[in-house]
Amino acid sequence: MSGEFNLIEKYFVGRQNQRKDVLLAAGDDCALVQVPTNLSVAISTDTLVAGTHFLASADPAWVAHKALVSNISDLAAMGATPAWVSLALTMPEPNEVWLAPFCDAFFKLADYYGIQLIGGDTTKGSLSLTLTVQGLVDPIKALRRNGAQVGDWVYVTGSLGDSKAGLDVILDANLANKPYAQELEKRHYLATPRVLVGQALLGLASSAIDISDGLISDIKHILQRSQVGVSLDVSKLPISNELIQFLGSRSKAQQYALTSGEEYELCFTAPEQNKGSLDSALSHCGASITCIGQIRPQGTFDLHSNSQPVNWDLSGYDHFK
Amino acid sequence: MSGEFNLIEKYFVGRQNQRKDVLLAAGDDCALVQVPTNLSVAISTDTLVAGTHFLASADPAWVAHKALVSNISDLAAMGATPAWVSLALTMPEPNEVWLAPFCDAFFKLADYYGIQLIGGDTTKGSLSLTLTVQGLVDPIKALRRNGAQVGDWVYVTGSLGDSKAGLDVILDANLANKPYAQELEKRHYLATPRVLVGQALLGLASSAIDISDGLISDIKHILQRSQVGVSLDVSKLPISNELIQFLGSRSKAQQYALTSGEEYELCFTAPEQNKGSLDSALSHCGASITCIGQIRPQGTFDLHSNSQPVNWDLSGYDHFK
Known part of the structure; x- marks a missing residue:
């Protein structure tokens, strides 16, 4: 399909260390990779479209970061170790001013996570990127959405809400003078995928998901798959x-924390008896974890604040709404 | 990333038979698949953009066919057995009139090749699709581009040139009354990936590639990787x-055959001693094969017609040209 060989050769080939399990990367009809016995391959695909997921005027390095993080975060949510990525890049023309910083940031971050670009496609059209990332994980231990049990505690990593505030700044120039506006915009693009946390949770967490649509939307996937309910403080x-x-208000910040998408923090559940092990397992992962509630029987969806019920109108983030 | 859960549930989930090696498909952060010991994973990614690779007005079933075939063809060119596919679909709005026939055709063809949809993304933007297909192949036997030796014979499957003529018809309404115009248009969209041929060539062919950019462009990749030349009749x-x-002329048809992209036939090389084995191995694959030339020392690129040199101006198909 792709005919833009000079583009690929110049910007994409030979930019990274070769993983030993990559038998063949760019330069043939397919890449060829080897999978260790007893491990399975975890695969996730995400598309970022200019105008929908980032502004066409955004820093190309930030776009590269966001694209990779949104994908690696899905591996983190399964506890998988990142391994390979394919990049399909569509752009109106081969814009080198955009490509150079994009590729620099892409390969720097990919190298940091030990993930090798094994192939892809470059095509002509309006600016968008689709990444397919692959990781390796023990299929018995892999973190899924369907293992939460009544009584399990609910945790999140890091802090929540900054990404939505950053998006506000991106979309409304009038907000640029508000406190920390630039810092929040930066956090929207430059999130950290919780790879080490995901791996540390293997065997300890009963379910996990990454927060890409907003805590409320995402935790509902755990509830649905696990056939349970939840109570959140x-x-x-x-x-x-x-x-x-x-935002000028803690209550508004809490609402942001419940609905902010593209956070790429993990939300996970763990049984009471693993509380101690969790603390020690996660102490070296560089991410704080916070217990925010407990799994309840199916049908319960209780939001409270220090035992007082809250009645906010909260809706998730849906690209087609 | 994706928030369009109803769309995915309605059109994509539960539409296929479950492969035994798919531990987890849609419905979690990643798909999980199992790879047999001793086989490697072959991976290829292709993007099709409306306006570049198909007309937005094209039959959605034909678009589905072309998208899958262009990807499966890359697996065929390595001799890999198709296994899994991820689909990233970007569209301006959730258009059900388009999606229904697209999905029907997509799943029908995927089932035919035993390839299961394991995940993907649906996003808002101008119409395009990115597929990442994966297949399984013995890494020792996998067909590569770099194995052609001086003296090997050069073969192609099927016939060449129809796809380019079909594209002419698509792009120029004035050609609609020419002989076989509609048939050629259909062939452009509805090519056959040579999966069985690729598998039959394992251990027999010295190199292979699928014809996606045009015979001349594609065979040059074999020559470059194998450090050889070629003589073609x-x-x-x-x-x-x-x-x-x-076209009204055999000479013009030959020029089309040399440059027509998106054919998805295979071009491969095989040593003299495998000629007999090739014939019997390929007799049950449903595709004709034709010997069109021979591998020569590096630096030779000889086009002739019954020993007479030809001097046509031929250039490949480059999306950015």
């Missing part, structure tokens, strides 16, 4: 001081 | 009677 939600300063 | 090129009728 919004006063426990981890929120940055910068977000509270930006 | 254009009078041997397999050409359909319909193409000759449509």
Whole structure:
């Protein structure tokens, strides 16, 4: 399909260390990779479209970062170790001013996570990228959405809400003078996928998901798959001081934390007896974790703040709404 | 990333038989698949953009066919057995009139090749699709581009040139009354990936590639990777009677055969001693094969017709040109 060989040779080939399990990368009809016995391949695909997921004027390095993180985050949510990525890049013309910083950032981050570009396609059209990432994981231990049990505790990594505030800044120039506006915009693009946390949770967490659509939307997938309910204490939600300063209200920041998409933090559940092990397993992962609630019987969806019920109108983030 | 759950549930989930090696398909952060010991995973990604690779007004079933075939053809060119596919679909709005026939055709063809949809993404933007297909192949036997040796014979499957003529018809309404115009248009969209041929060539062919950019462009990849040259007899090129009728000249049809992209036939090389084995191995694959030339020392690129040199201006198909 692709005929843009000079483009590929110049920007994409030979930019990374070769993983030993990659038998063949760019330069043939397919890439060829080897999978260790007893491990399975975890695969995820995400598309980022200019105008929908990032502004065409956004820093290409930030776009590369967001694209890779949104994909690697899906591997993290399964506890998988990142391995390979394919990149399909569509652009109106071979714009080298855009490609050079995009590729620099892409390969720097890919190398950091030990993930090798094994192929892809470059085509002509409006700007968008589709990444397919693959990782390796023990299929018995892999974190899934369907293992939450009544009584399990609900946790999130990092803090929530900054990404939505950053998006506000991106979409409304009037907000640029609000406190921490630039910092929040940066956090929207430059999230950290929780790869080490996901791996540390193998054997400890009963379910996990990454927060890409918003905590409420995403936790509902765990509830649906696990056939359980939940009780969440919004006063426990981890929120940055910068977000509270930006929004001017803790209550508004809590609402942001519940609905903010593209956070790429993990939400996971774990049984009571693993609480101690969790603390020690996660102490070296560089991410804080916060217990925000507990799994309840199916049908329960309880939001409260220090035992007081909250009645906010919250809706998730849907690209077609 | 994706928030269009109703769309995915309605059109994509539960539409196929479950492969035994798919541990987890749609419905979690990643798909999980199992790879047999001793086999490697072959991976290829192709993007089709409306306006570049198909007309937005094209039959959605034909678009589905072309998208899958262009990807499966890359597996065929390695001799890999198709296994799994991810589909990233970007469209301006969730258009059910388009999606229903697209999905029907997509799943029908995927089932035919035993390839299961394991995930993907649906996003808002101008119409395009990116597929990542994966197949399984013995890494020792996998057909590559770099194994052609001086003296090997050069073969192609099927016939060449129809796809380019079909594209002419698509792009120029004035050609609709020419002989076989509609048939050639259909052939452009509805090519056959040579999966069985690819598998039959394992251990027999010294190199292989699928014809996606045009015979001349594609065979040059074999020459470059194998550090050899080639001599091709254009009078041997397999050409359909319909193409000759449509173009009105055998010479023009031969030029089409040399440059027509998106054919998805295989071009491969094999040593003299495998000639007999090739004939018997390929007799049950439902595709004719034709010997069109011979591998020569590096630096040779000789086009002739019954020993007479030809001097046509031929250039490949480059999406950015």
